Amino acid sequence: MAARILANLLVAGSMVVGRAVIQAYQKAILNANKTGVAHEALNNIKSVRKAMTEQEARLILGIEEKSTWEEILQRYDALFEKNAKNGSFYLQSKVHRAKECLEAAYQSKGGQPSSQP
Structure with a gap:
């Protein structure tokens, strides 16, 4: 009985943590798009791929x-x-x-x- 309660608590807790991580990630993406950080990061990635002179x-x-x-x-x-x-x-x-x-x-x-x- 105690094992079942503990298992239910672990599952419920992991679901809460999982949702929090997903929401934090979505918020970080929105903030990056608003401040232009995402665009700057893409430009930096593109500049690394420049051809050799x-x-x-x-x-x-x-x-x-x-x-x-x-x-x-x-x-x-x-x-x-x-x-x-x-x-x-x-x-x-x-x-x-x-x-x-x-x-x-x-x-x-x-x-x-x-x-x-």
Whole structure:
């Protein structure tokens, strides 16, 4: 009998707490929309997704603006393999994105990358 009463109290209490959490969350969303915090947060998320610039890509690969596509590929291969061996997936992905950025820039300038890795 006591166990049943305790179980009923726990269920009722958890329902009250659950409703309170949901109401607090809804109130927080309304407040964020009123003050513009939600819009600012979305803008911050979008700014993080910006594409890499050509200058940043050159810095990552450690090449100059006058480098040939073959030099870019050689540098890419060396850095990609070095990071593959040392286990830095983050740096490896940055190197790959840098090569993609420079490849797109090279093609938009009328050039055609001579070989793909």
